[in-house]
Amino acid sequence: MAATPDGCEHYVRSCLLKAPCCGKFYVCRLCHDGEEKHQLDRFKVREVRCAACSTIQEAQQTCKECDVKFGEYYCDVCHLFDKDKKQYHCQPCGICRIGPKEKYFHCTKCNLCLATDLKDNHKCVENVSRQNCPVCMEDIHTSRIGAHVLPCGHLLHKTCFDDMCITGAYRCPLCMRSAFNMKEFWEDQDKEIAQSPMPTEYRDTTVKIICNDCQAHCTVSFHVLGLKCSSCGSYNTAQYGGTISLSLSL
Structure with a gap:
């Protein structure tokens, strides 16, 4: 696959990766996975080919022949080349994250990097990102799409959460808890029922x-x-059993 100094639709880079699985050159793992019937293991990449002079060489940030910089950002663990997005490599996550690093922390129990405003302010779910998104069933942990943390602690892609909101769905697909603050909706429900x-x-x-x-x-x-729940006021409830009539016959 040809490469340009602009890279591909996924990354801005000036080199191609040599896939250790099939020996073919692709601009990135996503381009590879879109054409092949197997996946490229980014961690096993050892060689790249310069997009400017075509020199095949050991994976590194700058071409050894023409001094072209393959990417503003380079990680020698993930073999990620890209423009500067304030990326950082998180050792516990095992992959690179978009930063800046100081705005995120790694939650040991969730095993995921989260925004600092969620520190001590979220419900931990063990290894939560190692589950697929419950909406699209695609991977969350290594996805290039940002994750949205629900109040219950479960994750889904930000785009999937937005789609849920558009369609009127308001419950976590996994545990059925409300996905956001529903207080105003419940108050409107109270008024409608009263009328x-x-x-x-x-x-x-x-x-x-x-x-x-x-x-x-x-x-x-x-x-x-x-x-309506008589305990918390939520209308996110489910009926079980039949109805009970309290009317008395005289």
Whole structure:
């Protein structure tokens, strides 16, 4: 595959990687994986070819023949060449992350780099990024798409989270907890229910529910527009069992 000083659609670089798996030259692992039926192991790359003079050489930041700089940023572990995006290599993650480094910290339990404003302010889920995104089922840990941390601690791609919001989905696909602060939505639900009384024969009917947000089991008044948790006020609930009528025959 030909390369230019601009690299490819994925990275800005002036060299091609020699794939240790098939011996072919590709601008990056993503270009390789898009054309081959196997994946390129970035950590096993040993040689590159200069895009300017075509010299094949040991992986390094600058061409030994023409002094072209292969990338503003270079990691000799990941063999990542790219323009400067304030990248840094995180040893516990095992890969390079887009920085700047001082704005991120590595959570040992989550085993992932997170924004510093989440330090002591997020729910840890062990090795959370080693699971695929529950929306698109693609890898999160090594993805070039940023991850969004839900209040429950689960991760999904930022783009997948945005798509959820557009379609009106508001629950974590894994644990069903609310994916963001729903207080205003619940208040609107309260008003709508108050303005829509149930028919007389159902006004004393109750149902058993479980709240997806606080896990409480409650017996609440039945309403077709929503079942409100009496513990935390959430409408993110699920009914179990049948209805119970409290009406008495005289």
